[in-house]
Amino acid sequence: MLDTFEILTTSGVVLWSKTYSPISPAIINSLITNVFIEERTLPGAGVADDISAANNPPYKYDQHTLKWTTVKELNIIFVAVYRSLLHLSWIDKLVDNIKTIFVDLYGDQLRKPHTTVVECHFDDYFDQQVRELEKTALNQDTRTAESTAFIEQAPISISGDLGDEPPPLPGLLSRGQSKNNYRDLTSNDSTPIATPDTSRPSTPGGHLLTGKSGPGGKGSRRARKAANTPTYQSSGDETSAKKTRAARSAAPKKGRKWDADGLADEDSDTPLDYSAPANGANSTDGISSDRPGAVEEVDQATWGSKTGKGQFVLKDLDDQVHSILASADVKKESSAESSKGLVGSGFSAIGGLFRNVVGGKTLTKADLDKAMKGMEDHLLRKNVAREAAIRLCEGVERELIGVKTGNFESVQAKIQTAMESSLRKILTPTSSLDLLREIDAVASPSALSMQKRRPYVISIVGVNGVGKSTNLSKICFFLLQNKYKVLVVACDTFRSGAVEQLAVHVRNLKELSAREGGEVELYQKGYGKDAANVAKDSVAFAASEGFDVVLIDTAGRRHNDTRLMSSLEKFAKFANPDKILMVGEALVGTDSVAQARNFNTSFGAGRSLDGFIISKCDTVGDMVGTLFSHKLHKNTALVLIDIQNDFISGSLNNSRAPAILPNVYSLLDTQEWPLIIASQDWHPEGHVSFASAHPGVAQFETVQNPFADSSNFVETQTVYPDHCVPETWGSQLEDGIKSRLHNLEGYRTSVQYIKKAQNHSIDSYSAFGDNQYRRFTTLDSELRIHSIDKLIITGLVTSACVRGTAIDGTKLGYNVTIISDATEGTSQESKDAALKELSQVWGVYVMNMTEWQAENPVPKGPSGW
Amino acid sequence: MASSWVDALLSPSPLVLGITVIIALLIPIFLHSFVFRASGLTTLPSILLIGPSGSGKTSLLTLFERGTQAAQTHTSQAPIAVECDLPVGKTASSARYRSEHDPANLTTKKFLLIDTPGHGKLRHHALDNLTNPQNLRGIIFLVDAATLSAGDEGLRQTADYLHDILLILQKRMESSSGKKPKEIPLLVAANKMDLFTALPAALVKSSLEAEITKVRTSRSKGLLDSGIGMEEDGEKDDWLGEVGSKDFKFAQMEEFDVLVEVSGGNVAGGEPVTEKWWRWISERL
Incomplete structure (x- = not known):
């Protein structure tokens, strides 16, 4: 069952939430940072306006699955959190419906500036939706599944459990569920069966029901209900443990039929009456003669409970909610239709043109398509990898669709600003890039903290000939200037001459360090050794010798050579570098995306590249018009x-x-x-x-x-x-x-x-x-x-x-x-x-x-x- | 004919008279509503909330807005401005000499509280607010006092951010030629004092100062020339605080009209303690 449902604004304030079982706020925070801020969504995540939750890829975090949808215009996000183990097919629908209802009810309040307070009494609406959808879902489940015996038993055992709250649930429903829910959902199931199944031996489910109806209502219906319950109870008492089978097989069938006829259908009695004899005929017990009566009464009890005092509101709520949903549907349809009509399209076209100039136009995919195409072409011409260009454009499109342009703001201007902010978002690092301070923190931790001193490990990877060793030497130079003690490790044990090449670099750097300060040594084990082991040894060596920084040079490898790439995982595990940097050539152009991706995945789960060094930038120019x-x-x-x-x-x-x-x-x-x-x-x-x-x-x-x-x-x-x-x-x-x-x-x-x-x-x-x-x-x-x-x-x-x-x-x-x-x-x-x-x-x-x-x-x- | 138009306009007909009267009456009203109102009261004094992610900015915002209890919050993605009132018993410093019952008190009590996202990628919102402030009276830099123990990642990031903010403020003062811009005081609000691991305000101050000293020195160590005998001169543009000083102290910022105060409190957890922060705000208004 659902753990939590939250409605929050993009500015971070939770407007309304319903918690069934408390979850860590980190779950939703990670959704926000990963999906919304850092845009680590899977490509192809919903682009259209007001997409339903079903089209947004579910976000999984720490055994929880999050379904979400947004309303761009109002800057609100709807999130449903549930345990990943459960398969709740109706959550999408729930999120969408809640969105429609919430926006309809409180949209005006949400548009108010300078406030975060939204007066909402949303619980009832939400409960109603949950109940309704859960019921249809359960219904579908029982109907679709062929093996009736098992499935029929499932809801029963649940309802039995629900009858008395404490025992843990098998999974479909959470224990935090409000009582109203059980009653409505399971009343006609639970009432006859609760007796045998539950751990309470003496008091049957009927007892519970009377208890409920006691404070319940005052009207005539209540009287009828009150009249019903005793009879039922007696029947419940009579039908003791031994005839559970019959009851069990009868009850769910009833339930199904009743549900199948509609939700608040008053005529539902007839088919149930019809079903009752069938049940009676089926059950071979002598008590079967009692059953029809029981069926009818149970039925009425639920019906009555619906119209009882507490539920009276709910009945109204149902209507209200349904009308909201229906009107939303109608609106959607009519907008679809109007765009089809000739006159309508003509009007909207003129209006669109006008708004394009004046502003206040709500952007749709069609508006953006042309402009985005142009933007994409431009990016491609400027030598942005196709994949990156498409991704960027999609991001901008996702951001813009459904947004209203400001006063006297054209679509183009809007796209430009959006692109600018999107790029800025991508290029702004999440964490600080101050290498020196990070090294300080690791290599000379404050005396007060409990950390142990260890060398800071940087490793450099990349394809052949991009300048790994050269860049490593440059970094080394920078570190030497800042008076660090650096160990350069030759882990290119593959290409002949690689170690000597590095030795030359180190020799030169040593000469430099003589006058600039700092200290540098080369660590090498010759050729043919396993690079991962060399790296591991070198880190241990550096720790014992008091080096501040370890720079590891690796063998160049083609990013699509699986054999060589696979050794990187072991390398990352053994050397455990604080930073893995990939050197990429500016020359490579569009291939660099593939390079980066392959290198990024090669370190195994839980480790990825920390950064890139782009080399040979002087060779590129601005690449305009290059084929x-x-x-x-x-x-x-x-x-x-x-x-x-x-x-x-x-x-x-x-x-x-x-x-x-x-x-x-x-x-x-x-x-x-x-x-x-x-x-x-x-x-x-x-x-x-x-x-x-x-x-x-x-x-x-x-x-x-x-x-x-x-x-x-x-x-x-x-x-x-x-x-x-x-x-x-x-x-x-x-x-x-x-x-x-x-x-x-x-x-x-x-x-x-x-x-x-x-x-x-x-x-x-x-x-x-x-x-x-x-x-x-x-x-x-x-x-x-x-x-x-x-x-x-x-x-x-x-x-x-x-x-x-x-x-x-x-x-x-x-x-x-x-x-x-x-x-x-x-x-x-x-x-x-x-x-x-x-x-x-x-x-x-x-x-x-x-x-x-x-x-x-x-x-x-x-x-x- | 044109002359007939002129004749018609100049003849004392009731219609023309009526129109002139209406115009004469409307213009002042028009002017008042557009010119006067647009310039005057609409920009409320504002207080900016800055701080790293998870320090409690949005919670503080909702607490100040609602008065008694902060709302549940998550990571912010967008800035938000909220209109707040000073609580009962607090008077804005600009209204110190007003009578209790002066109706103008109602407006002086109002201010805008601007929340900004603390996530690394979204800090430009905060910086935008700093570079072209609209009637900005002060900045509250929230820190999570529970993550500021020495060697903590939180301390490094907080100090980084605070360093950047202070540097912007300092540059703003330095770069302005001629008219001095309005001073913007900064309050380092040490939040989450209710937690057991939280540092007291004095310690928050000293550890931030120490960490900013480190940031300052590491920032100054850019890539240098390898040439011998190079003499570094100038290039002190990005040096925060007093040039040549060994340790950074918040007091050094006073030279640049940036008053930094540190005080503690907590937004969530039982009874919110925000008395000192309120007092600071009321002194700025």
Whole structure:
């Protein structure tokens, strides 16, 4: 049953409330802060004016469910709180009805300025509604459920319990329920049955009823009732424990029929009379002859009780409430109709125009739609993520619908102010962001408080290459200036060079701290360790060594890589940082929403991101009029691996290879890239991969090639016919590719040609470096110069050079995608195997052309040049 | 013809006479109702309620409005202004010399109490009220005395907020060139004195002062230059209170015409104790 129903204003004053069982005020407060102030509602929460409670997502908090609705115009909120365990289908209806009634009755008082007092005597109305809805709900329950035996028993046991108040309830009704309710709701059920079921052995339910009717009324009805009750009572006494079954089966059936005929229907006697013989026929007991009489009397008793003194008012109330509800319905309908009529619409249109100028217009969804669309487009143009833009607009719309514009205020102006306040609300932090004071509070707590001193832990997460370490160093610098003792922890145990990189930062900072004050140390455990454990150890170390702040650098991870992201949860649990900050690039644009969301959820329940650091803001500008495709590819390079003549139709000709060309052409023609990489095999004569260099070895066989710097390691080298010898036709890029790149390079985009495997004795599959990692190409530095973090790899041959490049790309921390139909192997099997390995072991994305194009629609407008 | 119009207007016909008489009578009434009334009495003196969320602002508002018992309240989302009367026995300081039975007493007893939401995201309502005050006579900064023990999160947030408010008041005084703006006194009302853990008013004062000192120093530590030998000069704009002072004291605000008082009381819990607050309000009116 309902725990509490409250009607409160947006300024926080409770106008009226009804409490059945007391709940903590924190429940409703959390609804207000989370749903109304911080707008953490689920998207799609009701936008329309005066939406019913059913359309507002229920808010759950601490085992309670809250149903709510608002009246914008009057700034009031209606909240119903009940236990989440209960399924109360009628609450929505109750909230809506109460809203209608309350607004109708006290709307005038609510509109008065400068007061919070609303004189209301609402209890009776509320009780009436609860009673009515509960009854219909119970009714529906019994009717809908097929297993009659159980259901029928349920209301009985309840009513039996209700008969005497103390015992705990099975759940449908709360014990705090006012007596009136039971009487009306259950009287015809309870009266015959109460006898056997209740814990009171001596006094039957009838006793209760007489007690009630005693002070009850004075009219003739009361006389009739009084006359009825004794007879009933006697029958109740007669029908002792042994015939409970019969009574039980009879009573609820009666109840149903009676209810089915309507609420205050005076003709209801007839069908009941009709039902009574049926019951009698059903029950095999001898006492069944008594039953019809009992039925009739009970019936009249309830009827009488309704018209008894206390309930007389209720009868009027019923009418009043019904008329209010009906008139509200009619109003709704008529407004719907009037908008349909030609003349009506004409009038309202003129009126609307007039009010648009003068003000005082009540905003509807239609008014806002156009303006909101424009606002949304503008936001999108300004590089706001679509999701964020939509959410923002929805918020504004929700705020505005049903609001009256002020005097001489246009709709546009209203939207602008609403948008402004909405943005301000979003951007204003809930709590203070004074990092230094928070650190002080934790690292050097006041002597009076009971807190123990511990280091303040900040950890930094983000995708690859956004500047985690750089920003960490900046924060560290700030802290050092404020004379803190800082421990920098290298938890990037994955990417090679990460620890050294951090060590360089720390070395420089140390030098700085020598003159600025403060103290900084690096904590590192090398590579391959579990980051979470390193973090945990470092915090313990910092606590014992008296550090004030621990800054934890983590490995960059792609936000959609579930494997890497899942380790964050453990990390958050072990390191238990006070602040988790995510570094995001301003460049990334709309993708940042997805990044933030994925990172936010990755820490497990109960922990989320505390803040963002936006890096590289200087690269963005104000983004006006920028096409999406530009931004999309801002940090993405297209890599064409070895699309050379020898691999297509030359010495290593491959009949499968030409199939990729149209797709590669299309990538070059329709999309813009900040950087295109074209790698070429560039073998000197007598190269280790040439069969001609290994006398006695046939083509496509393998030789053992010892490592150049240590003969302990041996590499297996497959040998091929001579191919890609510089300055031969076979080493040239395929003509279509070549001419396209020639047109693009230096003018439209920068193109880098990587001529790999020039070392006589070491082959190089990967475009990043040779197979023994002795010598690296300039590819990595070229990519870094262009701030590339995502590679789209195409080309030949999937199982060799494409695979090698993709693997090295991931090792170096790039986000690698392979377009499966823009790369080919020598056979379908070898290609499939290579793609499978890449995607499963190395976490490379594999997508085909169609998927790629679906994700990256070609911008409209002239595509060629 | 135009001349016929002029003739008609100038001829002593009863209609024209009537119209002139009506106009002559209406204009003063019109002027009175629009000009006089609009400027004069409509802006009641107002008292602003500020404080962190959960300190009891809305409860205090309802208590002052209803007199005996505060209403149940929840987190506020919107500001509200309520017309209140001074209780019996309190006279506004502006009416000190009036006779008891002066009918003007009725109006001097009235004032507007403005409640603002304390939630972090909604404090701009309060700040708006501060930056362009309409006949603002004073600010009541409510604090929850039970959450102000040292090291408590509540103390930090309260001090933060109070620091910001005081800084705004101080800047208001500093920035005004020429005519000095009206002084706005501030009452730190230590609420919830009925609770066992509540600090007494004197302790509330000292712990807030100590915490504001911390806020002040940490605020001043922005990002600095890394260059050697840089000489910080100026940049004391955001320094609250006396420049160069080690500890912040509320008394330092007097320099900027901001009188800060601290007194205790409680809104809820048995018998409301608001005597001191009422006295403070009546002195401001």
